Amino acid sequence: MNIQAGNLDVNFADAAILGDGLLERLDALRETSPIYWSETNQCWVITGHREVVEGFRGDLPLSNVRLHHAFEAVPEAERKDRIPYLMESLPQWLIDMDPPNQPRLRRLMMKAFSRKVAEDLRPVARQIIKEALDDAGRQDTVEFVGTVARRIPSRMILRLMGLSDDLLEPMRRWTDTINAALGGFAPPIALLEQAETTMHEMRRHFLPEIEKRRREPNEDFISALVTARDQGDQLSEEELLGICYLTLLAGNDSTGSTITLGTLALSRHREVCDYIREHPEDILNVVMELQRYVAMSATQQREVARDFAWHGHELKKGQYVLLMIAGANRDPRAFPEPLRLDPARQQDANMTFAPGLHFCIGHLLAKMQLTEFFPELLRRFDVEVLDEKLDFHPSIAFRGLNTLNVRLHPYG
Numbered sequence: 001m002n003i004q005a006g007n008l009d010v011n012f013a014d015a016a017i018l019g020d021g022l023l024e025r026l027d028a029l030r031e032t033s034p035i036y037w038s039e040t041n042q043c044w045v046i047t048g049h050r051e052v053v054e055g056f057r058g059d060l061p062l063s064n065v066r067l068h069h070a071f072e073a074v075p076e077a078e079r080k081d082r083i084p085y086l087m088e089s090l091p092q093w094l095i096d097m098d099p100p101n102q103p104r105l106r107r108l109m110m111k112a113f114s115r116k117v118a119e120d121l122r123p124v125a126r127q128i129i130k131e132a133l134d135d136a137g138r139q140d141t142v143e144f145v146g147t148v149a150r151r152i153p154s155r156m157i158l159r160l161m162g163l164s165d166d167l168l169e170p171m172r173r174w175t176d177t178i179n180a181a182l183g184g185f186a187p188p189i190a191l192l193e194q195a196e197t198t199m200h201e202m203r204r205h206f207l208p209e210i211e212k213r214r215r216e217p218n219e220d221f222i223s224a225l226v227t228a229r230d231q232g233d234q235l236s237e238e239e240l241l242g243i244c245y246l247t248l249l250a251g252n253d254s255t256g257s258t259i260t261l262g263t264l265a266l267s268r269h270r271e272v273c274d275y276i277r278e279h280p281e282d283i284l285n286v287v288m289e290l291q292r293y294v295a296m297s298a299t300q301q302r303e304v305a306r307d308f309a310w311h312g313h314e315l316k317k318g319q320y321v322l323l324m325i326a327g328a329n330r331d332p333r334a335f336p337e338p339l340r341l342d343p344a345r346q347q348d349a350n351m352t353f354a355p356g357l358h359f360c361i362g363h364l365l366a367k368m369q370l371t372e373f374f375p376e377l378l379r380r381f382d383v384e385v386l387d388e389k390l391d392f393h394p395s396i397a398f399r400g401l402n403t404l405n406v407r408l409h410p411y412g
Contacts, residue, residue, distance in 0.1 A: 008032055009040045012185035012322075016394040023295055026327040034327075035313045041185065043320035044304075044313075047327030049334035049349065051311065055302065055323040056356040060310065062302035062321055064358060067096040069301070069320055070182050073189045082189070083196045085203070090182075092242035095250075095358070102357065108228055108235070109243060109361050112160060112221040118364040121156065125372050128155045133380060137408055141386065144404040145260050153255035153369060157248060160365070162220025163209070170205075174198050175253050176393075178245075183395035199245075206244050221247065254296065255366045257400030259373055261294035262287075264390075264404060265341060266374070267383040275343040276378050287370045288347040292335070295326035297352045298399050325351045326399075381408040 010018070010025040018025065026047050029036050034048025046052055055062055067090045074082055090096055094105045111117075132151050136142045154168055181187045181195035210226055217223040225240055235243075266273050276286055291297065302321040307314070315321070330338040334349040353360035360366070377383070384407040391402045 008036070009038050011040050012396050013394075015184065015396045015399070016392045019390055019392045022298075022396070022399075023326055023330065026324055027330055030327045030331060035311055037313070041320075041322075043322055044315060045322050045324060045327075047324045047331075049328040049331035049351070052323050052325065052328035052351060053355065054310075055321065056300075056351075056354055056358070058356050061305040061308050063305040064098050064102070064302060065091070065096055066301050066303040066320065067091075067093070067182060069303070070187055071192065073187060074192060083192050085199050086192065086196050089199055089203075089238055089242060089245070092236065092238040093246050094243065094361075095246060099357070105235075105239060105243060106361065108225060109247065111224055112247065113361050113363075113365055115364050117160070118368045121160065121365070122368055122372065124159055125152070125156060125369050126376075128152050129369075129373050129376050133376065137380065137410075140407070142406050142408060144263065144406045145256070145401060146403075149259040149263070149404075150252065150256040152259065152373065153252040153366075156255075156365070156369060157251040160221055160251070161244070161247065162213075162218060162222055167205075170201070171248060171252065174202055175249050178249055179253055179395050179398065180393070183397040185394075185396055202245055202248075203241060206241055210240065210244075251362050251365070253400070254362075254398045255369055257296045257398055258291055258294070258366070258370060260401050260404055261296050261399070262290040262370070262374065263377065263383055263406075264385060264401075265290060265294050266378070267385045267406070269341050270382075272341055272343050273378050273382070276375060279343070280375055282343065283371045283375055284367060285345075285347055286343045287367065287374065288350050288352065289341065289343055289345050290370075290374075291352040292329045292345075292347070292350050293341045294399075295329060296399050297354070298326040298396050299324050300354055300358065300397070322396075323354075325354060378411065380411055382411050383408060 008029055010022065015022055029045060030047035034046065034051045036045045038045050046055055054060060071079055071083065079087055094102060094109065097105065129152055132148045136147050150172060154171055155165060158165060158167055177194050177198040181191040209222055213223040213226045217227055222244065225235065225243060228235065276283060299322045302323060304315045304317050304319045304321060306317050328351045329335065332338050353363045386405040386407060393400055393402050
């Protein structure tokens, strides 16, 4: 893609159309102006590695309370009538909080995503991965997203939370709807109203589950939340529900999209497949490089809390800021030859899980699943991608594909 200097701006509402072309647009922005005011999107777009690190560090006046920007398509006077539960619930979500509430809720969620929990679930992950690949291996043509990539982390999150696999289908609908409404850019009113309906459906499901754990607590995550609340942690009902929603939604979609995009990348880089097979001890480093390369984790959003100057740019209170992890992870000042998938690359500068106060809570669970999945996939198969055109979904927070048709050839 040849991007002219006068045509740098990009419409993030076109993310699905742009596909991987979005990454090239971010590269062009970064090399011209790593802190860029987008007239099209009416926000600051931060693409340089140094600048994105500064944005996450926590000493700039950038607030994480920003999901209300998603409501802008709905006239303010109509919001309480059209999307009342979105307006009530989203401020109780960890990803829309600043201190002191953010660290309080984060401590509770960390208990469910500790290293011990991830390791205890490793045998479960191996079995779920085996079942998904067994199913895929019996098919001539495989729709990989539904058959494999979404199925593995979805079942893992349900197991973590103590919920039944019967929720797999509604969980997929819930995730797709909420991700389209809150993970994209400038969502239309219709998407927000669909998200409102979905949130009510989720609430109707989780309230009885919470009451069940109150009567008969067990060892799952929801029981731990209920116990913490009843022992005086002072979790409000909507905070407790918000933790459940966020764990269910974020925990499966990001890992599923990484499995999909990582498999696509490996199908195009046979030398990296061979490296994984020959160097199993390096799999965590290779997984981190895959995540950097495919740019599933593309951005986190912030709002300017007060006027300030940033490397010669004047940012004003209330303006929207996109910290583009995808741009930072392709910055040649941090990653020599960033467009090359290099399994031996050092990963100290990798921004995938976002440093600082909002470092990804689920990173250990995600890494455990990914380091189990890719070696097992390549131990059994070579992957042939059948699609000429890729079907990206519109999210710019977590990039991914709606579908991916492949053929799995037995390896060896």
